[in-house]
Amino acid sequence: MNRKRNWAGRLADMADLGEECSSVLPLIEIAGNQRVLIEHHNGVVEYGRERIVVQVKKGSVAVLGDNLELSKMTNHQLIISGLIYGVELER
Amino acid sequence: MDIWQSLGGMLEVRLLCGDPNYALKQIMNLGISIFNAKPAEDGVTLQFSISRSNRKILKSFAEKKGYTLQFIRHRGQYWNIKRLTKRPVLIFGALFFLFLGLYLPSRVLFFQVEGNQTVPSKLILSKCQLSGIGFGCSREEVRSEKVKNALLEAIPELKWVGVNTSGCTAIISVQERTVQEKAQSTSGVSSIVASRDGIISSCTATKGNLLCKPGQAVTKGQVLISGYYNSGLTIQVSQAEGEVYAFTNREFEAVLPKNGQAKGEIKEVIKKYSLIIEKNRINFYKGSGISPTGCDKMYEENFMVLPGGFVLPVSFVTETWYVYETCEEAADTQDAENQLSEFAGHSLSQTLIAGKVLKAREEFITEETHTSLRGTYACLEMIGQVKQEEIVSPYGK
Structure with a gap:
């Protein structure tokens, strides 16, 4: 697995795409203070109005805010909307 | 919810389960996309939206896991369209009005005739119909040139015709020939001749050569005012105009049955x-x-x-x-005579041209079945009648 990831990482480096394109590392995109998009996630660990914790490879991502809601959730993509105060990465 | 999700149809569901986070993960692993998931206030209830196509998968999943699944409401335009399909009359009506909305503005539904004074609008419209302009005809079919040619040929009193369309109305503008133009259009020579036998009482010629004088006896067809005038060097031709009054004699017979x-x-x-x-x-x-x-x-x-x-x-x-x-009803003899006399007077006044009855001699014959009148009337009337003369060329027609 490790070898495979290294190979994918090396290929992404060669193509000058970045390591997140290899579908291994999570990609987190924050649009202002209203929307957070997380790709390559492993599901929701904690779900509340003020805190949503999403499991990713090698840890989790906690989104803190007010009136939070899971706008969309698919196998690959997760969109959290609401008033966002902060995003924490936990290992 | 984007337009494709709206057209595909969405379902809002409520899932009652022990661990909502675990359930979410399981649903996600089934390949079901979750939208607008609201966190459980009580810790056991999840409320979210799914695509209509994932309904069966989620239902079987909930049954398998022992979760309680409730479909709360339909979301998206798909359900509105589906509801509409159950009302064919409404759809038909909407389509019908849509068709009318597109079809009617391209048709001529009303007609307006303007500029006519003596030619009736009804006649103009009936001739227009012959050239293809009728109720419901296409606006594009209205060709002003075609209608103009057809109307000018059919109605000689018109000298110009134009057709314009304004909305669903076809405005037919016409211009009529004036009386002077009509007189000018009649070419040739005309004389005034006697329409019946009589003795001339007065005669006036405003144009042409007067050939009669008061006191002269004339017969039917005799030329009274000629259109030809010999000036000595040349013969001038014109259309004779004038008035000739004469004393005439008229006879009248009428029969009235006794019973009616x-x-x-x-x-x-x-x-x-x-x-x-x-x-x-x-x-x-x-x-x-x-x-x-x-x-x-x-x-x-x-x-x-x-x-x-x-x-x-x-x-x-x-x-x-x-x-x-x-x-x-049986008519009285005196009544019958009065009726016959009145009828004779009325008929003569209708027949005479600018004339009157001067003296009447009436004779009534009463028989078993009817009463008859035989009358002789001395009248004063205009006997001049226009006659078109034919010009014959020395080399033939």
Whole structure:
């Protein structure tokens, strides 16, 4: 697995795409203070109005805010909307 | 929810489970996309939206796991469209009005004739129909040049025609020839001749060569004012004009039967209704509509008129039949003579041109079945009549 990831990482480096394109590392995109998009996630660990914790490879991502809601959730993509105060990465 | 999700149809569901986070992960692993998931306030209930196509998968998943699944509401335009398909009349009506909305503005529904003074609008419209402009014809079919040619040929009183369309209205503008133009159009030579035998009482010629004088006896067809005038060097031709009055003698005969049918009391009043749409008639009664003898018929046609004065080709007709009794009536001899005399006077006044009866000698003969009148009337009347002369070329016609 490790070898495979290294190979994918090396290929992404060669193509000058970045390591997140290899579908291994999570990609987190924050649009202002209203929307957070997380790709390559492993599901929701904690779900509340003020805190949503999403499991990713090698840890989790906690989104803190007010009136939070899971706008969309698919196998690959997760969109959290609401008033966002902060995003924490936990290992 | 984007437009494709809306058209595909969404379902809002409520899932009652022990661990909502675990359930979410399981649902996600099934490949079901979750939208607008609201966190559980009580810690066991999840509320979210899914695509309509994932309904069965989620249902079987919930049954398998022992979760309680409730479908709360339908979301998206798919469900509105599906509801509409259950109302075919509404869809048909909407499509019908859509069709009318697209079709009607391209058609000519109203006509307006302007500029005519002596030529009736009805005649102009009937001739227009012959050239293809009728109720409901396409606006694109209206060709001003084509209508102009057809109308000028069909109605000589017109000198110019133009057709414009404004919305659903075809405006037919016409210009008529003036009286002077009509007189100028008649070419050639004309004389004034005597229409009957008589003795000239007065004569006036405003144009042409006067060939008669007062006191002269003339016969029918005799030239009174000639269109030819010999000036000594040349023969001038013109259209003779003038007035010639003469004393004439007229005879009149009339017969009145002694017994006749007279109108009695009205027995019955019958009303019949019908609807006329353009040239089609819908009768709301039985029978042929031909009134029997001994019946007066009153015909009333009411056209549908839109605000603004546009007359639709739809009219409602009311026919009122007054069926009356007839009875035989014998006329008195004196009454019969009076009636005959009155009839003779009326008929003569209709026949005479700018004339009057000077003296009358009437003779009545009464027989068993009828009374007859034989009268001789001395009249003063205008006997001049225009006659077109034919110019014959020395080399033939």
